[in-house]
Amino acid sequence: MVEFIPNPGKKLIIEVEKNKYVRLPIKTRLITPKDNLLNILEKYLKPHLKKDDIVFISERIVAITQSRAWPIKDISPSWPAKFLSKFVRKSPYGIGIGSPWTMELAIREAGYPKMFLGMVASALSKPFGLRGGFYWICGKKVASIDGPCSYTIPPYNKYAKLGPLKPNKVAKFLKEKINQEVIIIDANDLGVAVLGKSSRYISDDFCKKVFRDNPLGQSKEQTPLCIVRKTPLKNYE
Numbered sequence: 001m002v003e004f005i006p007n008p009g010k011k012l013i014i015e016v017e018k019n020k021y022v023r024l025p026i027k028t029r030l031i032t033p034k035d036n037l038l039n040i041l042e043k044y045l046k047p048h049l050k051k052d053d054i055v056f057i058s059e060r061i062v063a064i065t066q067s068r069a070w071p072i073k074d075i076s077p078s079w080p081a082k083f084l085s086k087f088v089r090k091s092p093y094g095i096g097i098g099s100p101w102t103m104e105l106a107i108r109e110a111g112y113p114k115m116f117l118g119m120v121a122s123a124l125s126k127p128f129g130l131r132g133g134f135y136w137i138c139g140k141k142v143a144s145i146d147g148p149c150s151y152t153i154p155p156y157n158k159y160a161k162l163g164p165l166k167p168n169k170v171a172k173f174l175k176e177k178i179n180q181e182v183i184i185i186d187a188n189d190l191g192v193a194v195l196g197k198s199s200r201y202i203s204d205d206f207c208k209k210v211f212r213d214n215p216l217g218q219s220k221e222q223t224p225l226c227i228v229r230k231t232p233l234k235n236y237e
Contacts, residue, residue: 007217016209022231023056023215024048025223030153037065037170038177045225049180054202057174058216058224059144059186059195060156062164069161072148077104080112084119095147101160102147109145109162110138118142140195144186151219167196174198183207187214 004024006012012022028044037057045055063069077085077100084107088098097106107115114137121133135143144163151157164170164184171182175198184196185207192208210228217223 007215007221007223010213010215010217012215014210014213016206019230020232021210022229023210024227024229025215025217025221026225026227027221027223028061028225030222031061031064031224033064033067033069035065037062038174040065041174041178041225045227046178048227049178050229052230054181054183054228055174055178056183056185056207056211056216056226056228057171059164059167059184060146060161061224062167062170062184062196063144063161064156066165068163068165069156069159071155072099072101072158072160075101075104075160077101078107081107084115095149097142097145097147099147099160102145105145105160105162106138106142110142114138140186140193143193144195153219153222164195169196171196171198185211187211187216 004012006023007025012024014021014023026045026048028040031040040061041055041057049055081104082100085098085100085103088096088103095102097103110118118134118137121137125131125133141163145161147160148156148158152159163186167184171184174182181202182196182198183194183202186193186195192211192214194204194207197204197207216226
């Protein structure tokens with residue numbers, strides 16, 4: 001397995017519920033809206049697959065191949081988007097809807113009524129130390145919106161994107177083609193969200209635990225794909 005190395009600061013092996021799993025990051029070229037996701041998997045991932053492997057795919061490349069990412073120069077934020085983005089808590093791990101461009105996408109995706117209810121839920125829950133009220137109302141589609149960050153690989157450091165469209169349907173389609181379970185995941189160093197699964201028998205809890213340290217890398221690492229394989233630890237020592 002010398003061809004597989006963990007991304008900086010990450011490990012190949014993780015223990016989940018007394019079992020050992022190896023996470024094999026798969027390096028690709030830059031993915032663009034012109035790419036076909038199945039072709040990417042067949043070229044970069046399929047040669048390494050073994051029986052019972054689980055394929056994890058970054059939601060970002062799914063969204064990009066669905067043409068759901070745009071240069072910020074092509075997005076014209078409305079005045080509500082400019083105003084509301086000022087009140088979003090900023091994170092070092094992703095801009096989320098904390099920019100006028102991503103807030104504009106959130107408004108278009110969720111609509112004003114749901115955005116308003118989300119903000120009310122957030123304002124009411126924060127005094128009690130509760131977070132996530134906004135996204136509980138607005139849903140995963142808004143939570144997976146992201147925007148321009150300095151550490152994102154160009155040209156996507158100047159893009160804003162929506163989450164992937166119908167991620168469960170995409171995961172099931174890919175499973176039919178590559179004959180492996182597929183998970184579409186939104187992971188960063190703050191947390192993990194499971195957006196799509198090819199099978200309901202794979203629990204969200206397992207996916208979050210096996211990806212809890214976010215082994216993917218989409219900056220200079222260019223590893224938006226990952227094979228998760230249950231294995232004895234000695235096989236990879």
